Amino acid sequence: MRNHPSLPIDADRLWHSHEEMGQLGATPKGGVNRQALTPEDQQARALFTKWAQQAGCTVETDCVGNLFARRPGRDPSLPAVCTGSHLDTQPTGGKYDGAYGVLAGLEILRALNDAGIETERSIEVVAWTNEEGTRFAHSGSALFVGKVDLAEAYNATDPAGIRFEDALVAINAKGPLPLGNRPYDSVFEAHIEQGPILERDGYAVGIVTGARGQTRYTVTVTGMEGHAGTMPMTMRQDALVAASRLVVTLEQIGLDHPPQGVCTVGALTVYPNSRNTIPGTVTFDIDLRHPTQDGIDSMEAAIAAAMQAEQHKGKVSVTCTVLDRDAPLTFDADLVALLKVGADSLDRPVMDIFSMAGHDACYLAAHQPTAMVFVPCKNGISHNELESATVEDLAAGVEVLAAAILARAMRR
Ligand code: GLV
Ligand code: MN
Ligand code: MN
Numbered sequence: 001m002r003n004h005p006s007l008p009i010d011a012d013r014l015w016h017s018h019e020e021m022g023q024l025g026a027t028p029k030g031g032v033n034r035q036a037l038t039p040e041d042q043q044a045r046a047l048f049t050k051w052a053q054q055a056g057c058t059v060e061t062d063c064v065g066n067l068f069a070r071r072p073g074r075d076p077s078l079p080a081v082c083t084g085s086h087l088d089t090q091p092t093g094g095k096y097d098g099a100y101g102v103l104a105g106l107e108i109l110r111a112l113n114d115a116g117i118e119t120e121r122s123i124e125v126v127a128w129t130n131e132e133g134t135r136f137a138h139s140g141s142a143l144f145v146g147k148v149d150l151a152e153a154y155n156a157t158d159p160a161g162i163r164f165e166d167a168l169v170a171i172n173a174k175g176p177l178p179l180g181n182r183p184y185d186s187v188f189e190a191h192i193e194q195g196p197i198l199e200r201d202g203y204a205v206g207i208v209t210g211a212r213g214q215t216r217y218t219v220t221v222t223g224m225e226g227h228a229g230t231m232p233m234t235m236r237q238d239a240l241v242a243a244s245r246l247v248v249t250l251e252q253i254g255l256d257h258p259p260q261g262v263c264t265v266g267a268l269t270v271y272p273n274s275r276n277t278i279p280g281t282v283t284f285d286i287d288l289r290h291p292t293q294d295g296i297d298s299m300e301a302a303i304a305a306a307m308q309a310e311q312h313k314g315k316v317s318v319t320c321t322v323l324d325r326d327a328p329l330t331f332d333a334d335l336v337a338l339l340k341v342g343a344d345s346l347d348r349p350v351m352d353i354f355s356m357a358g359h360d361a362c363y364l365a366a367h368q369p370t371a372m373v374f375v376p377c378k379n380g381i382s383h384n385e386l387e388s389a390t391v392e393d394l395a396a397g398v399e400v401l402a403a404a405i406l407a408r409a410m411r412r
Contacts, residue, residue, distance in 0.1 A: 068125075086131030222280070
């Protein structure tokens with residue numbers, strides 16, 4: 001069953017848009033370092049805005065920098081169909097994590113223009129601010145749905161002490177729109193899989209059925225600074241030694257929750273970080289994920305016990321703050337089915353897949369019908385400058401996405 005004729009997706013145009021966007025923040029190793037609200041991010045926002053305007057869109061910005069490019073439908077009063085992702089990257093990121101979802105949406109608008117198709121509903125392509133959470137903890141999509149308090153987010157600082165709101169202003173990304181004023185008919189996001197399954201099993205496209213639960217903590221271990229030569233080993237209150245024991249235990253907690261429980265310490269700061277002073281304070285972040293709520297609860301309990309055990313040794317104190325919690329989720333059954341119909345009619349080999357990564361769509365799913373498509377990335381590598389995808393797979397994902405978006409956008 002085919003709902004509508006397929007759109008003339010231009011695979012080369014899609015590819016070259018990635019190449020051009022990937023120049024902004026390009027690294028010598030062929031990756032991208034375009035962290036949120038940096039000058040590189042500002043350039044990416046400007047390029048997206050230019051391309052969207054050239055495609056006939058109006059572009060608006062909300063007060064956390066989310067960019068909304070709108071291609072008007074015949075009836076602008078109807079809730080729009082939304083698709084998009086993020087333009088920020090990890091410090092050692094690639095060309096596709098995030099950018100693909102934005103450029104996939106743009107390619108659909110360009111193809112609609114080429115085909116001269118006017119949709120009933122408007123279509124919005126959104127570039128959400130700071131999805132990666134590298135520089136600032138909270139994403140624009142979480143703020144959009146009200147998951148995070150705006151004042152709290154504005155006051156949160158990056159590792160250099162710069163406030164989120166000040167960083168928005170600094171690159172002229174703080175817009176006039178209030179948060180969350182757009183009721184959507186449906187939300188779609190295309191993304192690279194960031195894992196090895198589609199490539200291993202030979203599928204061009206994955207229809208994402210749901211996503212992991214995730215808890216992020218920030219931990220402070222406090223001991224006491226001391227002289228590295230004169231303080232006997234048994235009298236030390238070394239915060240880094242205590243933090244290191246915790247890091248090893250946290251790895252074990254991940255290993256104890258197979259096959260999909262994962263636990264990562266990816267950021268750690270040592271104070272005063274001097275080679276001949278015993279570390280007095282260490283802060284680090286924990287990222288734990290599991291497909292089920294029982295798994296999340298079990299991992300959280302094990303982490304609490306590990307912190308307590310370290311504190312009971314009597315050398316350091318350990319405080320642990322929750323940055324945020326996401327429950328495991330299931331994407332909207334109707335939209336998932338619609339994506340499958342589009343995939344069948346386009347003769348693409350597709351499979352159901354579950355996301356262990358976080359996405360803007362995971363926040364939006366709590367508020368409006370939402371679904372995602374994945375395409376393979378080489379060797380499953382992501383959050384790495386080696387991230388790579390093929391022109392054919394990127395285009396296949398857009399074709400599946402386009403069929404579903406067109407079906408929803410033609411509904412009265
Ligand atoms: C987003 O990149 C995540 O951490 O899953
Ligand atoms: Mn992403
Ligand atoms: Mn990412």
